[in-house]
Amino acid sequence: MDSQHWRATITAAQSGDRQALDELVAGWLPLVYNIVGRALNGHADVDDVVQETMLRAVDNLGSLRDPDSFRSWLVAIAMRQIRDRARRRTADRLEEAPAADFAELTVLRLQLEGQRREVAEAARWLDDEDRQLLSLWWLEVAGELTRRELAAAVGVTRQHAAVRVQRMKERLETSRGIVRALDGACPDLRELTGRWNGRPDSVWRKRLARHIRGCGYCGGTHETVVPAERLLVGIALVPLPVGFTLSLAFGGKTAVAATSAGWSAKLLGALTKPAVAMTAGATIVAGGAYVVTQPPDAPPPRAVVTPTATATSEPQPSATPTPTPTPTPSPSAKRKADLYGTVVDAVDRAPDPDARPAALPRRPESGITSTGGPRAVMQHRGDSVTLSGRGYVLVRWQISPHARPGGVVMPTWTGLKGKLFHVASGGSRRMDDPLPGAPNGYATGMGGPDIGYAVLPPGTQQMWQNEYFYVDGTVTLTQNERGCDYGIAVFPSDWEAVDKDVNEGPAQGAIRYGLVRDTGTDSAPVPQYVTRSTPADPATVPQRSRV
Template identity: 45%
Template structure:
């Protein structure tokens, strides 16, 4: 791979691991060279994702996070993919903010900041080719997610990133990344043809009629409307003839030169002092020994960001040890996992200092198989001679049986894979034993690992705590008829619980708490996700999501409706993200009797889903950007209440609104706006805490109680 220097020259990247190691040991020159060499990579990625106007600040923030997080990077050879992942997350966060603050502003890549060197040095290159100009203009028609992905792929076509590094930034396998790229390139071809058709002289009469009322600014609504004409018009369809493959055009657009003030600021910050890290005998980071350097870097780079720990490398898809019902050969199966249990729970590795109670509720009194911290995987799994690990029990269980976990902490030494499935008539149950408290602690697993990966279905999982995975906590792939209830999944890096892939149907997530899930950088992590999959009949009810870095509940990329009923989501990035298939395909989720409060972004968010969302009897309080942000959905909103949000509601013209607090404003919406009781322990039966918080004084708003079986 090649690195692009600040002046546009390239040099081979051959000594990055050595520079990383030296910088971690306190070598100031190594740190300055390491970051200086990669500064153009970060700046080019961000400038092409968000536009040069905003790239300076995001680049500064990315590099500062890298300074803070470098000590925690355990694999120096992954520095580039780790740094790109940090930058990519900054672009995603920026896109979320700009979508709310400036929903109609589109900043094309060919509109540079006139105050930077880009304006003087790069415009000439952008004018070299008509097709390159068309391509750059076409990017303004892409959705934000596609523009961000294009920015990554641009670096790949220019030889700066490998496909593996690109996939790592997305948190996907290369094969899955290739699918996303294929979809993005199809959209890029479409908008390039659209730009040509709009530029044609004379313009097609049918296109002229289709564009009646268009104000000349690119946007998703007009893209869809005009693209419909392109597909139906032979003359306009011919405009795509002769388009050169973007792989041949992107490298010719040249390198965006890093503004002198940005490069000089980074150098000045580093020369004021260098953070150094010691290493313990076990190879773990002991911590920065020159804290003044970080303060100096912060002051010079003017980046004010919250810190909850060092950035962790972007997670790779896991290779869990599978606890299957049938044996596998050594050639295809990793060695069986071992879990090192301890008799007493250890402190939670959650990034936040405040401890939260596990979801209570009685466990099973009788089981077929037992697991205990002082058991043995060579035992028979009886109450008197329990197994020591969940993996061992999962490999032995049969349809219709029950596994009981005794209280204590089970420290996972390897990822757990579960492939045993029950049947409709013979479900498998995994449960706490009586009133004991079992804890699965995944803190020792690699950053890329998913703590538990499950497939199949017809299980009930209840009464467990799962914490500390640097990657995902519990991932159910293509699962059906699962029941997850009375759980506490927290302190994991990417998600607490994730249901994904085709065939995800008939599942219920009930009466559980998903909280403080965030990566080491504190910028990514969701509580519960039903994402990138399909399947009917999924229900989310009676849960609390709080303190998660991005979303409490995320339905992005799920192509079938999900019922979201009687849940609370608070102090996350966003409360409820109600996306559709791929963020754009219409999906009509049913969202009733939920509450979102004190989220730093949005309470209820359609994430570009144009589907007929149904939101009934929900409440939004003090969400920083918006309570109900539904600019794309053909939503039906009835009896919802919003108070004290940055903006109470923003909805699409095609949506319908009746009986909501904004339809007939009331002076006094709620009995109380103090959430202390709602955020406290659950009752013994695992239900949501009762109290006066957000109890509606009118007909609009959530009841703040769970509606059983709804």
């Protein structure tokens, strides 16, 4: 159907035309179903996310100022609901198997064979972020979306989208090789997969990819491998399943749903708001002026987070190397503040580059053992290291917005037995320090408009290249990467190394001196993300923990 017809249909639906709304929803439901279904790989939540997307589209239809932008607007709503669903899901839902494997549905309903089938099945091996991007890119090469719409839905520029798509395609090609190898008869591969539970995940993707690279049988190309984009050109949308229908109608100025058995009953009561009245409070503004597409615990990547205090906490004074507890009105409150387990809630200001750090108190050291050895490197979500003993630990950051910009999902400390302090920050720079000679002073670690931004959750202290902690007991540090790409290295350290690092400032050619947080007592700050419990998903640790 041509764009002129859709423009007229959207305008009529905004005016309260019952038939136009029905046609609009029926016409665009398959697109939303394909995006959500592929992004979630047929998970049981697909129905809920699709219906919530359509509900929000109906609720906010009156806010759409340009009917020509309806498709990109609708896709952005769908992507937001997918990310919101990731935030809401509980540990038991995380492990829940798909209700209907979308890769299998794609193969069966579109009758895909050969390498087209291989591409569809390879999607199972992608991480959530890649699968979400694949859901859009698949429709782009199939002619259902434009690159501009894909970039708007992801929340990046077209140039950044190209980089992200290229990296996703590389992982998709790796996954295609795994699908191909698993269909083969390599005895070594059969032995390797004897311990595999049959469920694709990133750990086994890496193991199998490593085997394929070193295996002459699995790594051999027995046929010409056609690029995925050539295989997907012009491919149809996956048809809706039987009973998967949604009919919307206006009742006066109220939307009413008539659903088949395939939809949950909660939809009937949800569509009772005026469909054209929500303009000022709309979540999505037409034309892509503002689209929330970052992970739910991070702000949109529009600028580097500035080191200012949050609304609920006071900033620490500039150039004050040791943060002081928030002033308290009574002696009893002061005693509570001195108890172990206080988190520095303020987003601390950067000390002046020439401000020398406070003296670092010396704590007892008997040595730290690490399950990751003397140098544990954590590059992927779920990587963890357990530290035991009494001594100093260095956590060294490497932010990579050029690989994948977006919100930073912070690492967390779990299973704490004993005490853990945040004692100092070093590495001669903060992650938001401008790189000398960089255009417009774009930050070294948090990115820039040419590569995308890494954005900290609101209220998070700005990170330094090196962060030092003191462990007296046992604790596990977990990498929770979901948005921005980052890695962290964990080194057992000692007092001399920490003291030397924080005191190496501009005189040695670095950007600034370090910062000492340790008071030498139990009033020293603990990390913002720490708990004594061991949650199924470490990323759920609250930001302002109390231990």
